[in-house]
Amino acid sequence: MRIGIVCYPTFGGSGVLATELGKALADEGHQVHFITYQQPVRLNVFNANIFYHEVRVPTYPLFDYPPYEVALASTMVDVIMNHDLDLLHVHYAIPHASAAYMAKQIVKQKTNRNIPVITTLHGTDITLVGKDKTYEPVVTFSINESDAITAVSNNLREETYKSFHIQKEIEVIHNFVDVGRFDKKPIDAFRKVIAPNGEKILIHASNFRKVKRVIDVVKIFAAVRKEMPAKLLMVGDGPERPGTEELTRELGIEDDVRFLGKQEQMEDILAVSDVFILPSEYESFGLAALEAMAARTVVISSNAGGLTEINIQGETGFMADVGDVATMSKFANNLLKDDQQLETMKKAAYVQACRFDIKNIIPLYEKLYSRFCRMGPC
Numbered sequence: 433m434r435i436g437i438v439c440y441p442t443f444g445g446s447g448v449l450a451t452e453l454g455k456a457l458a459d460e461g462h463q464v465h466f467i468t469y470q471q472p473v474r475l476n477v478f479n480a481n482i483f484y485h486e487v488r489v490p491t492y493p494l495f496d497y498p499p500y501e502v503a504l505a506s507t508m509v510d511v512i513m514n515h516d517l518d519l520l521h522v523h524y525a526i527p528h529a530s531a532a533y534m535a536k537q538i539v540k541q542k543t544n545r546n547i548p549v550i551t552t553l554h555g556t557d558i559t560l561v562g563k564d565k566t567y568e569p570v571v572t573f574s575i576n577e578s579d580a581i582t583a584v585s586n587n588l589r590e591e592t593y594k595s596f597h598i599q600k601e602i603e604v605i606h607n608f609v610d611v612g613r614f615d616k617k618p619i620d621a622f623r624k625v626i627a628p629n630g631e632k633i634l635i636h637a638s639n640f641r642k643v644k645r646v647i648d649v650v651k652i653f654a655a656v657r658k659e660m661p662a663k664l665l666m667v668g669d670g671p672e673r674p675g676t677e678e679l680t681r682e683l684g685i686e687d688d689v690r691f692l693g694k695q696e697q698m699e700d701i702l703a704v705s706d707v708f709i710l711p712s713e714y715e716s717f718g719l720a721a722l723e724a725m726a727a728r729t730v731v732i733s734s735n736a737g738g739l740t741e742i743n744i745q746g747e748t749g750f751m752a753d754v755g756d757v758a759t760m761s762k763f764a765n766n767l768l769k770d771d772q773q774l775e776t777m778k779k780a781a782y783v784q785a786c787r788f789d790i791k792n793i794i795p796l797y798e799k800l801y802s803r804f805c806r807m808g809p810c
Contacts, residue, residue: 433801434463436511438504438532439523441472445719446554449584449607450523451475456610456794458482465511469500473696485511501527501534508535512547519548519579519804521797525558526567529574548804551578553602555716555737556643558592572596580800585738588716603800606741607717608793611786614726616703623704626690631661632768635705635729637698637720638712640670645734648711648757650676652732654683655761660768664689665701702727706774707764713754715739725749726785728778732763742788748781 435457439450451474454464458481465483466472475484487507489498508531511517520535522528532549539547551574558571575581575592576599583589584607592602627633634653638644646666653664666676666689673691680686695701702708708724710733715721717738721731725742731749733739734756743749750763767774 433519433805434465434515434517435801436465436467436508436517436520437523438467438508438520438528439472441468441470441475445607445717446524446552447472448474448719449554450521450552452608452610452790453521453794453797454482455479456790457797460794460798463515465515465517467504467507467511469504476696483515501531504528505531505534505538508532509538509542512539513543517547519550519801521550521552521801523552524554525551525571525575529578530570533574533577548579549577550580550582550800550804551575552605553581553583553588553592553716555584555588555714558588558595558716568596572598576600579804582800583716585717585741587738587741591716591737605793605796605800606788607719607722608788608790609719609722609726609785611726611782611789614699614702614723614785615782616699616727618703619700622700626665626704627663629661631663631688632656632707633663633665633705634707634709634764635665635667635701635724636709637667637695637724638670638710640668640672640676642672643713644670644672645711645713645754646672646676647679648755648760649709650679650683650685650689651757652709652711652761652764653689654685655757656764656768657685657688659765662688662768665705666691667693667695667698667701669693698723699727702729705729706768706778707732708749709760709764710734710739711754711757711760712736712739718742721749722785722788725781728782730767730774730777730781732760732767734760742784744780744784748777748784 437454440447451472458464458479469487489503522532529551581602589602636649680689708729715737734754735751752759
């Protein structure tokens with residue numbers, strides 16, 4: 433198949449999943465065309481089946497804001513017609529689904545061909561941005577006009593039905609992880625650099641937005657630090673970082689907290705970590721948590737959104753209500769004081785991650801695509 437993938441190229445979960453999906457499809461022999469405004473951060477390998485098409489947005493004094501959606505739709509049309517794509521798979525509804533609808537109508541007018549559009553919903557495109565009255569009508573229309581709709585969790589599927597008047601079936605195809613990539617032996621020298629005296633290592637990774645509650649991460653770590661020697665790794669960057677760094681200084685724990693910025697090689701960092709903290713206000717799925725589990729790292733999280741679909745209470749980790757720092761801190765302290773329980777839960781986390789291995793999920797997308805092949809199932 434010739435598949436066009438439209439996504440955001442950044443470190444966010446939707447871009448990561450879309451890129452990993454495209455790479456896996458290319459490995460299976462499909463021709464994959466990425467269409468976005470810059471090369472995706474995870475698109476770091478050469479594969480003869482992978483093509484990248486940059487969306488160029490011309491700037492004119494007439495426009496206060498560059499018309500990205502128009503440029504995106506035009507690029508989609510160009511790629512569809514010049515590379516004879518079988519379908520478009522767009523990730524994140526805004527503005528990709530609406531741009532795909534426009535491209536579909538243009539191609540139909542030019543060639544009388546109906547190019548299928550599959551839209552995958554990822555989270556904040558529905559739970560936050562899409563609910564804005566400015567965008568809601570367009571989001572609802574473009575989702576309903578998609579030939580197929582998927583969501584990355586059961587929770588997101590239900591949230592979409594609650595928030596929008598969706599007239600079509602939304603299929604759940606869960607997020608996935610490349611277990612082979614994250615199942616790595618810890619590098620002892622790396623761990624000793626971070627924790628020279630054998631301290632426990634806690635980690636958080638996100639885009640440091642308010643919804644991630646990174647302040648709670650620091651508070652949980654501070655409670656752990658009172659009970660035992662420990663280190664905290666903060667991976668990522670975003671608007672909440674300055675305030676979070678300031679809090680570490682106010683609490684006097686700044687020497688035990690490292691802010692690592694954005695990192696592409698998360699597998700090496702997770703491999704030396706003991707506990708992953710994700711106290712988010714909402715997660716449509718929790719891909720960062722799943723990657724941690726694949727690296728045999730126990731997850732302590734909120735019970736918000738789709739996290740309950742991957743983190744099993746008392747088995748792969750622990751969950752508490754959003755904002756319940758005291759309970760999360762108690763879970764962390766009790767776990768880190770019991771090495772036997774920690775090792776048992778690390779193994780269970782890995783087993784759970786294997787259920788979401790990319791090898792199990794890719795066939796589900798291929799089956800979905802095959803429903804829209806011009807020559808029938810393929």
